[in-house]
Amino acid sequence: MASVQRLQHASIPMPPGGADDARRFYGDVLGMAEVEPPASIRHLGLVWFLAGDGGHEIHCFTEDGFGPNSPGQHLCLQVDDIDAARRDLSARDIPIEETQAIPNRPRFFIHDPFGNRIELTQIVGPYQDAERSDA
Numbered sequence: 001m002a003s004v005q006r007l008q009h010a011s012i013p014m015p016p017g018g019a020d021d022a023r024r025f026y027g028d029v030l031g032m033a034e035v036e037p038p039a040s041i042r043h044l045g046l047v048w049f050l051a052g053d054g055g056h057e058i059h060c061f062t063e064d065g066f067g068p069n070s071p072g073q074h075l076c077l078q079v080d081d082i083d084a085a086r087r088d089l090s091a092r093d094i095p096i097e098e099t100q101a102i103p104n105r106p107r108f109f110i111h112d113p114f115g116n117r118i119e120l121t122q123i124v125g126p127y128q129d130a131e132r133s134d135a
Helices: 019-029 039-044 082-091 127-134
Strands: 004-014 047-050 057-062 074-079 107-111 117-121
Touching: 004 019, 004 117, 019 047, 019 057, 074 082, 082 107, 082 117
Parallel strands: 004 057, 074 117
Antiparallel strands: 004 074, 047 057, 107 117
């Protein structure tokens, strides 16, 4: 069984056009450093911030009709072996929801018993380096 290593990020919905407000609140008010999302999903209008120095992140995403309990709202758990996690969850009849790939971040989604969305990912390298090598 794969083991959870840490909470990697939490995703927070914001209205379309809310990026400047997110930057003011998370960047200016809370003093969090903004980080560039991976190029493969940058077109989604994301604004990401570092939450401390442990590699934890806040991912703000745009969504029409946003609000609490948005379908995009989720937490992300970093695991040490994404393939083992996939096998173990499938063996327990937990449905796996595939999603758009991010370089060096194999990932998928599941739901907890209460319907909360959870992303599982394994970090195998920096996504920035993977993008530069594709250029």
